[in-house]
Amino acid sequence: MERIFNKLNCTDDDKITLAEYQLEGNAKNWWRASKDAVFPEGTAKTWDGFVKAFNGKYNSDCARDRKMTEFMQLNQNNLSVDQYEAKFSELSRFAPRLVENKEDKAKRFLNGLRTDIRRQLVPLNLKDYSEIYEQAQLIEHELMKDGSGTMARSQY
Known part of the structure; x- marks a missing residue:
């Protein structure tokens, strides 16, 4: 406004x-x-x-602190990669110091992804947030295609 x-x-x-x-x-x-x-x-x-x-x-300070804590504890869990990324982006504004460095932001996003997706991304050693997000979308799509994504999601 x-x-x-x-x-x-x-x-x-x-x-x-x-x-x-x-x-x-x-x-x-x-x-x-x-x-x-x-x-x-x-x-x-x-x-x-x-x-x-x-x-x-x-x-209020208290409300902002709660949102920062929510951001720090954010994990993908049963969210899709797109839903996780949207929540990550929404909450990151409450913790600007945690994401001001591009590599720190990328690591934080990567570390919050579900294990089945993160395991496939770690060997790629990606440092760019957008690349990690795009690759995570592709991996999730493949997991869902072959059915292993459904099983992995039910664990959460």
């Missing part, structure tokens, strides 16, 4: 209005109940104030 706001040269009021419009479910209910406390009558509504309140509710 920030990129859109910058492109459109939105005012703080515009930003808050557009953000309110995007809120759904619990977030929408939270904002309805909280906006008067965040911006008491007579107080200027600022985008920074909205962001600070929103992050305090939905991006």
